[in-house]
Amino acid sequence: MLKRSFDILSSGLGLLLISPILLIVSLAITLSSKGGVFYKQSRVGLNGVNFNILKFRTMFTGSDKKGLLTVGDRDPRVTPVGYYLRKYKLDELPQLINVLLGDMSLVGPRPEVSKYVNLYSKEDRVVLSIKPGITDYASIYFRNENEILNSSSNPEKKYIEEVMPLKLELNKKYIREKGLLTDLKIIFMTLKSIFHKNENSVT
Numbered sequence: 001m002l003k004r005s006f007d008i009l010s011s012g013l014g015l016l017l018i019s020p021i022l023l024i025v026s027l028a029i030t031l032s033s034k035g036g037v038f039y040k041q042s043r044v045g046l047n048g049v050n051f052n053i054l055k056f057r058t059m060f061t062g063s064d065k066k067g068l069l070t071v072g073d074r075d076p077r078v079t080p081v082g083y084y085l086r087k088y089k090l091d092e093l094p095q096l097i098n099v100l101l102g103d104m105s106l107v108g109p110r111p112e113v114s115k116y117v118n119l120y121s122k123e124d125r126v127v128l129s130i131k132p133g134i135t136d137y138a139s140i141y142f143r144n145e146n147e148i149l150n151s152s153s154n155p156e157k158k159y160i161e162e163v164m165p166l167k168l169e170l171n172k173k174y175i176r177e178k179g180l181l182t183d184l185k186i187i188f189m190t191l192k193s194i195f196h197k198n199e200n201s202v203t
Helices: 002-017 019-032 080-087 095-101 124-129 137-141 145-150 155-177 180-194
Strands: 038-044 050-056 105-107 133-135
Touching: 002 019, 002 095, 002 105, 002 180, 019 050, 019 080, 050 095, 095 133, 105 180, 124 155, 133 137, 133 180, 137 155, 137 180, 145 155, 155 180
Parallel strands: 105 133
Antiparallel strands: 038 050
């Protein structure tokens, strides 16, 4: 109950305070490329129930049909404005609405698409026992995930065999340590990592 109260207060106040930024970003997206301002994608949430995650649109319309993973620092599917939104994590801001609605928490395992959740082992599915979040240890450690995948000749294979297993271990670490103090630490680490591109510590 304490975590939910913190989520409601933080997301509500956050949306109010950043409303001018949300407006500016919305205008930039509208003026720079065709398509809607927001992007919705089905993700697997608490107890395996799907929900629509909200993001600012950073790709050209229809790009998700060419693959679910973003590869490289300059993926050609990403719009010029979208590049900067991704770099500074501004594309994630609409997820505060998901938090306010109760689909997500500020801190928790990042929700995956069904395609990859279907590959989870029985032990891995413990990460679905808590509400997914906007940020977590894995988000910080894999701050430069796009570049990591770009270095591989088979990005999806690398993601499934190397990146995803480590993400799941970091998710389990969060579950073992979860609590308000841990959430505050991760929020601070996330803000720090946005301005320190090579930050990948989760200690």
